[in-house]
Amino acid sequence: MTRNNDAFETGLRDAFAAGVPEPEYVADGADPEDVPEALLFSVLARARERSSELLAERLREAAEEFGWTADELALEATDEESEARDFLRGWKSPQSLQPRSLARLLWRSGLEPLQWQRLLAQAVASSTFFAATSEEQVWGRATGLADEERAEALARRGERDPERAGRVAKIYVEEVIDEWTSLMSGTKTMDEENELE
16 A cells, blocks of 8 residues: 555544444434325235235246246146136236145146245235125124134125134145145156056
């Protein structure tokens, strides 16, 4: 280093030795404002859609590794090709497909349950809503309704019920896993038969 650079560096060190005071921002003293309801609804709706989009993206990427396009993969959802195509594009919830059809997509993509199970549960739970009752109806646990009757009543409400949505998601995921396992055991049986020949 030259003498001028040494002197400049020493001068900078001396100038900042005491530290730089934190600037005062007018915004720091502002009062919080309520988030407009329309914005809140929009943000929450977008967040709910994201789990389905991530699952569809994961499926498409895995299928591409095997040389499948999204349209070719959608054909695996027999009798539900259109719904599968929409799901793979990120336009629909995975729950728009029957468990067997979704299991076929996952199976063909080569994804293991650990790679999709949690994301599928999130996607289904976040897209599960229940219809609203009229104002005079109350469907709390104290109404004396059995679980199934309460569930049917909640299904007519049009509201979020995270606990119920979680149960719906769990059941759906278990059905998909059962179908996926069945497909995998069928593949293993075919592989074993081919080895014997």
